[in-house]
Amino acid sequence: xxxxxxxxxxxxxxxxxxxxxxxxxxxxxFKKAFVASDPDLIKFGVTKKVTxxxxxxxxxxxxxxxxxxxxxxxxxxxxxAAFKASGADCIIAIGGGSSMDTSKAxxxxxxxxxxxxxxxxxxxxxxxxxxxxxxxxxxxAGTAAxxxxxxxxxxxxxxxxxxxxxxxxxxxxxxxxxxxxSSMPKGLTAATGMDALTHAIExxxxxxxxxMTDMFHLEAIRLISxxxxxxxxxxxxxREGMAxxxxxxxxxxxxxGLGIDHSMAHTLSAHYDTPHGVACxxxxxxxMEFNRDYTGEKYRExxxxxxxxxxxxxxxxxxxxxxxxxxxxLSSDVGINPKNEKITEEDxxxxxxxxxxxxxxxxxxxxxxxxxxxxxxRMLMN
Numbered sequence: 001x002x003x004x005x006x007x008x009x010x011x012x013x014x015x016x017x018x019x020x021x022x023x024x025x026x027x028x029x030f031k032k033a034f035v036a037s038d039p040d041l042i043k044f045g046v047t048k049k050v051t052x053x054x055x056x057x058x059x060x061x062x063x064x065x066x067x068x069x070x071x072x073x074x075x076x077x078x079x080x081a082a083f084k085a086s087g088a089d090c091i092i093a094i095g096g097g098s099s100m101d102t103s104k105a106x107x108x109x110x111x112x113x114x115x116x117x118x119x120x121x122x123x124x125x126x127x128x129x130x131x132x133x134x135x136x137x138x139x140x141a142g143t144a145a146x147x148x149x150x151x152x153x154x155x156x157x158x159x160x161x162x163x164x165x166x167x168x169x170x171x172x173x174x175x176x177x178x179x180x181x182s183s184m185p186k187g188l189t190a191a192t193g194m195d196a197l198t199h200a201i202e203x204x205x206x207x208x209x210x211x212m213t214d215m216f217h218l219e220a221i222r223l224i225s226x227x228x229x230x231x232x233x234x235x236x237x238x239r240e241g242m243a244x245x246x247x248x249x250x251x252x253x254x255x256x257g258l259g260i261d262h263s264m265a266h267t268l269s270a271h272y273d274t275p276h277g278v279a280c281x282x283x284x285x286x287x288m289e290f291n292r293d294y295t296g297e298k299y300r301e302x303x304x305x306x307x308x309x310x311x312x313x314x315x316x317x318x319x320x321x322x323x324x325x326x327x328x329x330l331s332s333d334v335g336i337n338p339k340n341e342k343i344t345e346e347d348x349x350x351x352x353x354x355x356x357x358x359x360x361x362x363x364x365x366x367x368x369x370x371x372x373x374x375x376x377x378r379m380l381m382n
Contacts, residue, residue: 002133003210005255006167008147008174013244015236017177018050018086022057024135024173025090031221033061033089034088034132037077037104038069038095046183047094062086067095069160070154070269071102073118079106080116083132090133094180097143097273097276098191099138101151104169107131110167117151123359125166136171139180141242144199144250145175154270161266163359176247178239186232189242189279190334193228196246197330198280200224201288201302203253205295220245221305225330232334251271257363260355261287264376267354272342279318281336281359285328286376292320294366299323306330325367340380348374 014069025033032056037047042065054061061171064086066078083091083106093103105118111129115121136146147150149167154160184192197220203209203215223245230238264287265279292299300319306326311319331338343351352373355361361368 003212005212006149007251008170009172011147011174011176011247013247015177015240017175018053018137019093020060021050021137021175022053022059022254025059028090028133030090030133031060032086032088033059033090033092034083034086035061035063035092035094036099036106037063037065037069038067038099038195038309039065039374041095041139041369043184046180048311050094050137053192061092062088067098067102069098070273071098072154072156074156075102076105076109076118076153077116080109080268082201083110090135092135092137094137094139096138096140097145097152100138100143100145100171101153103134103136104131104145104151104166105153107134108166108169121156121164121166121247122162123165125164125168127166130168135173135175136172137175137177137180138183140192141239141246142180142187142195144196144246145266146171146176146249147250148254150254150265159270160268160354164268165221165359174247176243178243180237181239182234187335188213189232189283190336191275193224193231193242193334194284194331194336195222195277196242196249197221197228197327198284199253199258199288200249201327202259203249203256204259204302205291205365206257206259206307207365208256208363210256213252213256218301218305220249221302222251222257223248225306225326228330229333254255258360259287259364260290260361260368260373263361264355264373265356266358266360267351268340270354270373271347271351274338274340274342278336279340281331282338282340283376284331285324286379288324288327289368290365290368290372290376292324339382341382343377343381348377351377
């Protein structure tokens with residue numbers, strides 16, 4: 001079987017990279033932008049860093065901000081209507097995964113209107129046409145949605161998140177500028193950073209992993225482990241390292257999938273509105289423990305990438321423990337709560353059922369029973 005890699009046609013990295021947005025809109029002969037960004041980013045002036053450039057250039061745009069932290073079907077459908085009314089021919093998505101996921105779904109439905117119900121996009125979306133061209137500008141260092149073929153939408157009625165995978169939704173340009181991330185508060189920096197680490201670790205051990213994605217994932221683990229603590233303290237070097245690390249993780253996992261941590265995390269976010277990065281971080285040591293005997297020598301390389309010394313002299317059990325403990329220590333150092341107080345015993349059965357039905361689960365290196373997933377959720381309870 002052939003291994004496939006899908007990446008942006010163009011990406012820009014580094015301080016001041018957002019200036020390239022003007023060059024790109026003109027190089028692509030765009031006429032008007034649909035700027036998708038969430039209300040908080042607009043309120044705190046983050047979105048303005050980009051719209052000021054558009055204003056100075058005289059490039060027309062319209063802002064869409066009906067976007068929730070876990071974007072809903074309604075957010076997408078309202079956005080489709082707003083895009084049609086705007087007369088825009090491209091999308092500039094500014095924000096974290098929420099803004100970019102909403103933008104991907106809007107862009108896909110505009111060019112593939114038969115999927116206007118949104119839910120029919122779940123899984124490997126059978127679309128025929130590339131989405132409206134997207135220029136993605138991340139403001140968090142975590143989701144890597146600017147370089148992935150994935151997006152996640154919440155079905156509020158059914159209390160579930162569904163994952164859509166579609167090479168047609170890939171942004172044509174990614175602009176990864178650490179200055180756009182400098183206003184992130186500590187808690188969000190920690191949560192999104194641990195989401196990025198989860199992407200890298202799950203992508204490294206997933207069933208479909210291969211040499212090229214292993215290269216991406218190990219470098220991402222190294223960069224995230226070396227820079228997340230500094231990024232939480234808003235140190236410029238830490239911000240820059242995390243901006244690059246989370247993007248490299250996205251280069252990998254988008255092409256090979258994830259695992260049970262993400263399938264369980266999606267369920268927690270859908271049922272309790274738990275922030276995605278917090279859910280991923282709290283579950284990561286639990287999922288790693290569950291998978292430890294199905295990963296060969298990979299935990300040794302995870303431990304090495306996280307800065308653990310002496311791994312070559314450790315036994316298999318020792319380096320597996322070392323990798324899990326390094327994850328626990330990093331999560332603790334950046335202030336992640338390892339427990340989820342919202343989970344109740346009565347909810348465990350439906351949580352486990354939903355997790356096993358999530359699109360991320362099949363990539364996990366170890367098969368799980370419902371009882372095992374229930375027990376993992378139970379480990380998060382007080």
